[in-house]
Amino acid sequence: MLVSVIIPCYNESAVIAATIARLGEVLGHDAQHRGYDYELIFVDDGSGDDTLKKLKAAAAADGHIRYISFSRNFGKEAAMLAGLTYTRGDCAVIMDADLQHPPELIPEMIAGYEQGYDQVIAKRNRKGDKARSAFMARLYYRLVNHIVDVKMVDGIGDFRLLSRKAVNALLAMQEYNRFSKGLFSWIGFKEKIISYENQQRAAGETKWSFKRLLSYGIDGLISFNNKPLRICFIMGGLLVVISVIYILVTLIQILMHGIDVPGYFTTICAILIIGGVQLVSVGVLGEYIGRIYYEVKRRPHFLVSETNAQPQKSKTDGTGKMPDGKGEG
Numbered sequence: 018m019l020v021s022v023i024i025p026c027y028n029e030s031a032v033i034a035a036t037i038a039r040l041g042e043v044l045g046h047d048a049q050h051r052g053y054d055y056e057l058i059f060v061d062d063g064s065g066d067d068t069l070k071k072l073k074a075a076a077a078a079d080g081h082i083r084y085i086s087f088s089r090n091f092g093k094e095a096a097m098l099a100g101l102t103y104t105r106g107d108c109a110v111i112m113d114a115d116l117q118h119p120p121e122l123i124p125e126m127i128a129g130y131e132q133g134y135d136q137v138i139a140k141r142n143r144k145g146d147k148a149r150s151a152f153m154a155r156l157y158y159r160l161v162n163h164i165v166d167v168k169m170v171d172g173i174g175d176f177r178l179l180s181r182k183a184v185n186a187l188l189a190m191q192e193y194n195r196f197s198k199g200l201f202s203w204i205g206f207k208e209k210i211i212s213y214e215n216q217q218r219a220a221g222e223t224k225w226s227f228k229r230l231l232s233y234g235i236d237g238l239i240s241f242n243n244k245p246l247r248i249c250f251i252m253g254g255l256l257v258v259i260s261v262i263y264i265l266v267t268l269i270q271i272l273m274h275g276i277d278v279p280g281y282f283t284t285i286c287a288i289l290i291i292g293g294v295q296l297v298s299v300g301v302l303g304e305y306i307g308r309i310y311y312e313v314k315r316r317p318h319f320l321v322s323e324t325n326a327q328p329q330k331s332k333t334d335g336t337g338k339m340p341d342g343k344g345e346g
């Protein structure tokens with residue numbers, strides 16, 4: 018059995034050596050003990066620091082380590098997809114490079130895989146997180162679960178083990194706008210959840226600015242179905258009904274009492290509300306059209322500039338890699 022661990026890295030120079038050491042320790046021990054082989058696939062997502070240099074040095078020293086380096090920063094979604102495309106394992110674990118996902122959980126995940134689960138998911142609590150962000154997250158998940166069809170759970174992220182079946186299912190979805198949290202849930206299969214204590218980043222800093230989080234949140238809402246469009250439609254319908262009632266009432270009043278000129282307040286209210294609803298609706302429509310625009314371009318999700326790994330042959334993979342794995346794109 019071969020276990021792959023996929024680690025997206027973006028400017029992780031401060032922590033990468035510690036991550037490699039801890040992974041080597043945990044897996045080296047467990048692999049020997051339980052008799053499996055493992056590989057570590059580091060995906061360098063266009064880091065500007067010396068992450069790649071450190072990865073190369075580590076790869077030269079340890080035959081378990083493979084690296085894939087992107088031509089620029091393509092984002093974590095693309096990095097995870099690259100890892101899944103290159104993985105040779107019977108199962109693959111996805112984890113962060115910053116040790117927020119403790120490597121010590123991997124043996125437990127592998128045990129779950131051996132019991133026949135296709136997805137072994139690590140769920141964190143929110144201990145140590147800022148109260149405000151924990152609250153916002155809870156609110157967001159309530160909202161999102163009302164709108165999207167797939168179920169998303171607070172505390173469940175990308176840290177998980179996937180069986181080959183699950184990996185192939187994810188690779189079969191070649192959509193350009195990937196929202197993994199939803200995709201993982203969408204593919205289904207037998208799932209097992211294991212819990213762990215929330216960890217703070219070991220070193221370096223988070224790449225998630227508020228802006229990035231907001232746009233990720235909108236992705237989650239829009240990526241799965243057309244319910245937001247339906248909501249616009251319903252809002253429009255409601256406004257029409259309210260308007261008709263208001264017009265009738267006003268008309269009757271005019272017929273009974275004549276026209277009274279003051280109407281500034283009602284006029285301005287109507288303009289603002291209708292204008293607002295219209296703009297929101299056009300915005301939602303625009304989001305969908307924007308997505309269609311990116312989908313129809315059919316661009317590759319990522320471009321590899323350097324790697325010591327061989328891409329796996331997959332019928333669904335359209336990213337034209339060269340056999341030596343170099344100079345792709």
Ligand code: UDP
Nearest residue numbers: 025026027062092093096113114115223224
């Ligand atoms: N990451 C990446 N590309 C990006 C941003 C982040 O590959 O554009 C990686 C990063 O190196 C880390 C993981 O994704 O391994 C999670 O990022 P981070 O720790 O910054 O997010 P947080 O844990 O704060 O949500």
Ligand code: MG
Nearest residue numbers: 113115117218
């Ligand atoms: Mg982190």
